[in-house]
Amino acid sequence: MSSYQQQNPGYDQYGGNPYGGQGGYNTSGNPYGGQQNLNPPPLVQRQSATSDYSQTDGQPYNTLPTQAPTVLSNQDFLSRVDAVRKQITSLSGQVSAIASAHQRAISSPDGSLSSQVESLVSQTQILNTQIKDQIKFLETDAARSGGNVTKDSQIRNLKSQFKSQLEQYQQEEATYKKRYQDQIARQYRIVNPDATEEEVHEAAQANWGDEGVFQTALKSNRSGAATSVLGAVRARHNDIQKIEQTLLELSQLFQDLAETVVIQESAVKATEEQTDNVVKDTENANVQLTKGVKSARNARKLKWWCLGLVLLVMIVLGLALGIYFGVTVPNRNK
Template sequence: MEAVGENPYESRADISEASTKEVSVYGTNNDVADFFDEVDEIKKIVRRYDQNIDTIESLHKQALSEISGEQETYTREQIGSLANETSALSQSLKDRIKSLQSRSTRDSTKKTQAENLKRQFMNAIQRYQTVEATFRQKYREQAERQFRIVRPEATDAEVKAAIEDVQGEQIFSQALRTSNRRGEAQTALSEVQTRHREIQKIEQTMAELAQLFHDMELLVAEQEAPVQHVEKHTEQVQVDVEQGMGHTSKAVVFARAARKKKWWCLLICLIIIILAVCIPVGIWASNNNKKD
């Protein structure tokens, strides 16, 4: 006996085909779910990246106002540790966004999500660059003030040499020997040396950020190239189809014209045949009538 609700006419092949379709649908859904899970994870990392920038900015402000040497040293260590962590995050973000873009070239919704994440990350990079540039200038200004404690009459070129140039420490040491306030001068030297190191670290970070931003721009170009190739290929296919349709239309027109010509030729042939038959018959009938 057949089970209640069972279709006795449903073949095993139909059941197998339905099962295959179901697996295919679930596979597609899983791919979409994995994609958007990755989007959520990248968003979390971008938020953490932004939070690190906020913390680095706060620590820079704190370092500029520290009085105790121990506190300042601890703050600088925090800045260095957080900068290293942020650098690692940036590399992870670059790789994951690149992977995400490669998975979204044929889906407009996915492509929009990937582009939004890329734009958010590049905005964060630019904000980090702005923060570092701002505090590089502030560290420089503070170092200049410290140097002028020892050399109030120093020219701008001498101040710049003391803060940036390779021979800066030597210039500062010479200033120490000629200064009447050696205690203040020694403190100033320590401050300038510290700020010099901070400026160097900031400049290194800014160089890395510039390279990172450049890499993201190249990443966009790399992803656009295959898309443009696909679009160009699609446009060419469309042109070929339109040309093919044009040729087909012309062929139809030519075929119709040929058929019309054929019918006209057939009609002319019939008229000629009719005339060829009717004229002799008419002449023969006319001759007989004359004899009668």
């Protein structure tokens, strides 16, 4: 195990495979696609002294706040930037460890050391994802800050450092891919010493995982030594496939970094629009509630007017009957 791994015992708890049973090269899909639960801590939200829906001063509802989500202070922002820079420094050490592991694997007569490379690459995938997520988080905060020169400058420098380290990693992987192909060509010449340059080149590019290709290479030489050499060729071909997968993942990571600003600005805009809609809905609810209260008051007034009118009618009717029976009827009898 490399000295870097000895200095970082935290990785050993995964048993050399931080993906829980799947090798870092063999992971289907994109390990940088955000499927890991590595989100940065959320921004601190200020608490309102009163409920958004409390009734105060005779108002049915308080108006919801319209300001954008809370942003980090410059001090907190710079603290997180420093933490990400330390992660990028760790990434540099990881890349160097991977290069050393590749060198040992090439010097090995078989593919027994490939697992060390695979473990280091898996660890580096996790670290790259963490750095990318932190940069996205900080870039979103800078966008919400509305032209904060300090934050914008720090984000540009941070992304530049990360991209520079990724480019170095990309270059190392491409270099060792070429060296693995050169080794395949040399081993193929051992099995087929009469092969032409074109045949050797095709062998270096061939899919040695295909049993048909393997058997074809054995046609001219079926000795035990040839079988052993071609077995080593297969192992090198597997290493090349893993490197190609890493290069694809790095390419996707570059694209994710380039799209961060657009994606996050759209998300912020959507949040602000949603807040505006909530404010409008609340204001409409206030209007409707005010109308309802007014209608209820009018209904109570109408009820009292109706009751008063009924009482008045009953009084008039009582007076009329009293006069009729008290005055008119006795006069008739006389």
